[in-house]
Amino acid sequence: MKLSHKRNFNIAPKAPFHFDGTFHKPSHFPNKLKLDDWEPGKYWQGLRFGKRLYGLKIENAGTVAKPKLKVLFYSNRDFTDKEVEQLKNEIAWRFELYADLKEFNGLARKDRRFYPIFKKWLGMRNASQYTLYELLIIAIVLQNTTVRRSQQMLDALLGKFGTKIEFDKKKLWAIWLPEDLEEVSEQKLRDLKVGYRAKFIRRLSHDFTSRRVDEYKLRQLDKESTKEALMKLYGVGPETARILLFEAYHHYDTFEHIAPWQQKIYSRLFYGKKSVPAKKIRDDILKRYGKYSMLAVHYIWEDVFWRRKNEKIPWLEKEIRL
DNA sequence: CATCAGGGCCCTG
DNA sequence: CAGGGCCCTGAT
Numbered sequence: 001m002k003l004s005h006k007r008n009f010n011i012a013p014k015a016p017f018h019f020d021g022t023f024h025k026p027s028h029f030p031n032k033l034k035l036d037d038w039e040p041g042k043y044w045q046g047l048r049f050g051k052r053l054y055g056l057k058i059e060n061a062g063t064v065a066k067p068k069l070k071v072l073f074y075s076n077r078d079f080t081d082k083e084v085e086q087l088k089n090e091i092a093w094r095f096e097l098y099a100d101l102k103e104f105n106g107l108a109r110k111d112r113r114f115y116p117i118f119k120k121w122l123g124m125r126n127a128s129q130y131t132l133y134e135l136l137i138i139a140i141v142l143q144n145t146t147v148r149r150s151q152q153m154l155d156a157l158l159g160k161f162g163t164k165i166e167f168d169k170k171k172l173w174a175i176w177l178p179e180d181l182e183e184v185s186e187q188k189l190r191d192l193k194v195g196y197r198a199k200f201i202r203r204l205s206h207d208f209t210s211r212r213v214d215e216y217k218l219r220q221l222d223k224e225s226t227k228e229a230l231m232k233l234y235g236v237g238p239e240t241a242r243i244l245l246f247e248a249y250h251h252y253d254t255f256e257h258i259a260p261w262q263q264k265i266y267s268r269l270f271y272g273k274k275s276v277p278a279k280k281i282r283d284d285i286l287k288r289y290g291k292y293s294m295l296a297v298h299y300i301w302e303d304v305f306w307r308r309k310n311e312k313i314p315w316l317e318k319e320i321r322l
Numbered sequence: 323c324a325t326c327a328g329g330g331c332c333c334t335g
Numbered sequence: 336c337a338g339g340g341c342c343c344t345g346a347t
Binding site for chain 3: 144145146148149152153190193194195196197198321
């Protein structure tokens, strides 16, 4: 699908704002059929809003202290003014453009050990690039497997049901809509080697088409109510709900449960040790960062994956098992 | 060659 | 509320 109509506008996020930290998350696994692309100061993705699919390009036109973004939306038909306004609001929500991180930054400044990291990424947001449905699909292919297989599953699904879009000389992929899978049999999904997740994906798609869940309504609810609603979805348990509360709904106080594989990485990151009890990790972070715990962890987590781009970190390579 | 666990969840007893 | 089973794949 070629997206040749475009509209652009500028937008000024609340300072401080870290462009690259917000628009590129190196800890996310890279599959072959790319959903987004990034280079310093520039970002591209397909963006679904309602039933429509847009190309989105965001360029950095400011600094950390005086942030400004140049935003371009691409579509296969003309834009209305109202539509542009809605899209503007949508990206403001997804990338937390107006978030006030003053209190969090104050806590970070008092953290002797990790302040250098927080300073380096000052103004970074916890971005939710995709819709709730899209994030759920990604979360489900991550369940109970290794990263390599998650990549294979997502690529297979995208190749079969995804949409290829072209804009600004970029060719990217976008995840299908829930209704696109309604008529697809469980066997057809199983043929893509997603295993027992086929059932999850099907039932989940139906939960969306039958409006059992409303992504936008959940934005108005508190954390516990949102969690409750998410857990009702077939295939969503405590861990997937936790990821979504943070990634899609920007709740920062979601550092409660620590899975064994995460515990190993946190132990190295926070203590330089192989294995620190999960309870100690949680207590230490909660004590210092309180309701911003998950956000604080996000900064340190992404930082080590940025470092991984340029230096070998043997213990990390071992833990992420590509 | 066989066995096993993996970036969880559902279901049963 | 504990524990078995689940798809498939690479590691051992």
